[in-house]
Amino acid sequence: MKSARIIAVADTSKKALNYAKELGIRRLFTDYHELLKQPNIDAVIISLPTHLHVNCAISAIEERKHILLEKPIAAKLEEGEKIVSVARKHDVKLMVGYPLRFSRKFIDIKRKIESGVLGDIQVAHAINIAAGPFTHQVESNVPSAVPEWWFNKDMTGGGALIDLGSHMINLTRWYFGEVRRVKAYFGYRFNFDFEDHAICIAQFESGTIAVINVGWFSQKTQVSIELYGTVDHTFGTHKSHSKVITAIQLILGKNHAFFIPYLNEVAYFVGCIRNDCQPSPSGEDALRDLKVIAEAYENPILF
Amino acid sequence: MSLVGLVECKTRNVDSIKRAIGEAFRLIDYPLPKAEKIVIKPNMCYYWDWSTGQTTDPVFVAALISLFREEISPNVKISIVESDASAMKCKYAFKYLGYEKLAKDCDVNLVNLSTVETEKATVKVMDEVFEFMVPKIIMDADLCVNVPKMKYMSFTKISAALKNIYGCNPYPKKFEYHSKLDDVIVALNKVMPFNLHVLDGLTVCGSKTLRLGLVMASQDPVALDAAAATVMSINPKSVAHLKLAEREGLGKIKFTAKGADFDYFRRRFPQKSLSEGAIAFGYRVACKLGLDKRLI
Secondary structure, eight states: OOOOOOEEEEOSSSSHHHHHHHTTOEESSHHHHHHHTTTOOEEEOOOGGGGGGHHHHHHHHHTTTTEEEESSSOOOOHHHHHHHHHHHHHOOEEEEOGGGGGGGHHHHHHHHHHHHTSEEEEEEEEEESSSTTTTOOTTTTBBOHHHHHGGOOHHHHHIIIIIHHHHHHHHHHHHHOOOOEEEEEOTTTTSSSSSEEEEEEEEEEOOOOEEEEEEEEOSSSSEEEEEEEEEEEEEEEOOOOHHHHHHHHHHHHHOGGGGHHHHHHHHHEEEEEEETOOSSBBBHHHHHHHHHHHHHSSSBOOO | OEEEEEEESSSSHHHHHHHHHHHHHHHHTTTOOSSSEEEEEEEOSOOOOGGGGGGGGGGHHHHHHHHHHHOOOOTEEEEEEEOSSSSOHHHHHHHHHHHHHHHHHHEEEEEEESSSEEEEEEEEEEEEEEEEEEHHHHHHOOOEEEOOOOOOOEETTSSSSHHHHHGGGOOOGGGOOOOOOOOOHHHHHHHHHHHEEEEEEEEEEESEEEEEEEEEEEHHHHHHHHHHHHTTTTGGGOOOHHHHHTTTTSOOEEEEEEEHHHEEEEEEEEOOOOHHHHHHHHHHHHTTGGGGGGGG
16 A cells, blocks of 8 residues: 555454564554654554453544544444544544455446446345354464453443454445344354344335344354345355465465455555545444444344 | 274264263273273364364264263263463363363363472483473373374474373463473473373364264374374375384384274375465465565
8 A cells, every 4th residue: 555654553363463574664663652642643543352442542632633433433322422422522534344345246236236237135145154253363374362341241232243353244235225123043062141143124115124133153264245135146255365376476476365354444544544534334323333233232033 | 113003983972972981992902991080182273173073073082981981981080181282271171172171070070280299200212311301190190091183294204193282281381391302292292101092083183074984092102193193195104203213112103903994094184285285385484584574
C-alpha cells in the first residue's frame, strides 16, 4: 500500500513488538496511550480483545485519530453506543472491520441482488463454522494457547454468535436491510457458559428470512452464503486455497488468498481518510449488528 | 514377549466398552488387583474433543471406572489426572472435553497435576540425568492406568502409551523439552511407571478421523506402542523413543497379539499417504523458512 505507512505499533506482548521490529517498524510502545500521543499519526487499527475496545477507542478518538476497529464493536451495547457517540462528537472516522464486505465473491452477490437477476430473495442461509478461538494452526501447525479472555463471557460479550455471527449479521444486513425480528437456538457442546454454536433466524424488513448458522466446534472452516430468489439462486464462499497452492503463492511472494479481503479493507479505510468520506461498515452499522445479536440472546429458541 | 490384547468394540456406550475392556484384560491375563486409590491418565492434548480421535473419549473412561467399581470395589477412590501444557489449561480442557461432567456423573476426582503436591525425582536415561517433580498422587496410587490414543506425531512419529505419560509432568512449559523429546518421554516413564495401559482406539486420527472400534490393553507400554505403531503401518524399530524405552528396560518391542484380527485394524487404520506426508513436510519447511511471514 503506497498511500499509507505503518509507523508505530503498541502491544503488551514483547513477541508482537519484536515481530513489528522485524517488519521495520521503529516506534514501538507497550502502552497504547503513548502511541496515541504521537502527533503524525492519522489513524489507528485497534485489534484488541473485545472488552478493551471501549477504552482504547475513546482514547484514540480523543487524540483525533481515525479508527479501524476490530469487530464486534464492543462486548456490551452501552460500550458500543459510547464509542459511536464520542466518535460522532469529535468528527472522527470510525470503521469496523468486516472483511467479508471486501471479498470479491460477496461483493458480486451484492451486485446480483441489486441488479435484480436473482429476483426477490426469499430465503438465505449464512454459515460461519470453524474452530473459533480453539484453533491450532496459528504458528507452524503447533497448538497455540487460547488467550484466557476468550473463556470469559464478560470480556467477549458471548460466544460463537457475537464472534462469528457478527460477520454474517453484518453481511446479511448489507444485502437485505434492517432486521425486523430475530430468534436463536444456542448450543453448548463444550459445556461452557457461552454458546459454541448458534442458529439464528432473522426476518428482515424486506421480507427475506435468513438462517444464520455459526459455530466454534469444527476443525474445518466454512464461511459461505446461499441465496434463494424468486428467479435464481446463488452461492458465495470465502476460503483458503489448498496448502500446496498457498505454499506456491507464498514462494512466489504473493499474498495468501484468504487475507486479500483484509488488505482490501485497510486500503478502503485509508482511501476514506484521504478522500474525506464516511467509511462503511461504520460504527453505527456495527452497533446495529450488536443490537441484533443482543436481541437474539434475549430471544432463545428452546427445545 | 509381552502380551497385547485386541478387542473390537463397534458401539460407543459404557456397557459395550466395558465388556471390550474386560475382554482385553482377560486376553492379557491381567486380573484386576486390590486397590484403594486408582489414578487414570487419559490423553487430553488440546481442545479437540473425542470425536476428532485426538483425545480420550470420556465414555471410554466412564466404562473403565464402571469396571473398576464392579471388579475392585464400589468405594475405590478414582482420580483422573492431566497437567497444564504450553497450549492447554486443565481448567478449560476438563470442561471442554467433557471430563467435568464425567467426574460429576461418576463421582471421581479431576486433578490438575500442575497444581498438586510433588516430590523431586532424578532419573538417568543413557548418560543423561533428568530431574522432574513427580506428583504425589501418582506415587501414592495403588493402581496407575494409562488410557492413551494412537496418533501420528511429527516429532516422535507416533503418540500412544509412552508419550501419554509425558502429560504427567506437572511442568506446564512442555515445549522446552521438544529438543530431546524421546529421552524425556522415556525418563518420565521411568520415574512414573504405570501398571496398566488401555488404548482408546474407538475413534482414531490418522490421515483422517475414523471410527476404528479398537480397544487394546497391555501391562507393557513398549509392547502396546509397538502394536499401535504396527496398526499405523510404522515399523516400531524406527520409532526412537520405543527403541530407547526397550534399552532402558521399560518393556519389549516384540509382542504377542491376542484377540481380534490384527491385520483387520491395520487395513482399516487411515494411514498417511506419501503425498500427504510430503505436503505436510513442505508446509513445515515453508513455515521454518519464514515464508509464512509473506502474508503481510
